[in-house]
Amino acid sequence: MMVNRMFNALPGPRSVQVVVAAIILIVAFIGLMFLYDWMGNNLLDSGGTIS
Amino acid sequence: MTDRVEPAQKTSRDGFVVRVIRFIGWSSIWLGLFLLGFVAHQLFATTFFAQQNNAVLEAEAVEYFAEVEITEVVYTPPKAPDAPDTVDPDIPAPPPATLSVEAVPEEGEAFAIIRVPSLERLENGWAIVEGVSRGNLKNGAGHMPSTALPGQPGNSVISGHRTTYGAPFHEFDELEPGDVIEVETGLGVHTYVVRDTIIVRPTEIWVTEQRDGAWLTLTTCNPKFSSRERLVVFAELVAGPNFEAINQ
Secondary structure, three states: OHHHHHHHHHOOOHHHHHHHHHHHHHEEEEEHHHHHHHHHHHHOOOOOOOO | OOOOOOOOOHHHHHHHHHHHHHHHHHHHHHHHHHHHHHHHHHHHHHHHHHHHHHHHHHHHHHOOOOOOOEEEEEOOOOOOOOOOOOOOOOOOOOOEEEEEEEEEOOOOEEEEEEEEEHHHHOOOOEEEEEEEOOHHHHHEEEOOOOOOOOOEEEEEEEEEOOOOOOOOOOOOOHHOOEEEEEEEOOEEEEEEEEEEEEEOOOOOOHHHHOOOOOOEEEEEEOOOOOOOEEEEEEEEEOOOOOHHHHOO
């Protein structure tokens, strides 16, 4: 229901809402991957380099 | 007639408690999904892509072996600290040894393959690339550029992941003195034997310093699933194209 409310709050007609939602999802996914990568390098395994 | 029973009036306090419980519940679900995604990304996704990329890098390394420029240079090993200063004129000087030297690879280029027959993950080999940047280590083990190339005199330092990105050095805590490590380069196969393993802080750069003879220093994170320390494996060259020249 929250997702529906957020989708309906997007501006423009239905087709524009779909495109905007897809762009937001892709950007969020890429951001999440960067965050996971950063967390992994700093918390789990930095690659074992000496510096 | 029956008496109508009024539903219990919701107090504002009850509404607040429900909202707090709902907030905690949803937050826990999202946090759990976030952490589940993190674990899946780190342990499975990175390993899947690293294995795919490393297979390509291994093929590139084999091509590199055929194309790399190799030169022969006269090599005089450094004098041992306990060697006498004067040279006996009656003893003929040994003929100068010839060392095979390959061109320095470019940053990110796959130029060698490491194999450890006693470890399951490395018995079939893992490509080594030049450089130890985060990007380089995502696909292969990384050779520290300021150190000797494998098979050359000095100290060749190679780093690799322990738990993510294919975790090529995952089993390094199982290495013991006497275990064999092979590094294939354009010159051929250089065979090293493990002499020692130690655990140090990530800033203890002395482990990368040059050494007499030919050494391979492998570094990885320690303990598993943490980058708090470094597990360092020291291995000495015992056979290979340059072994006799270095140990004359």
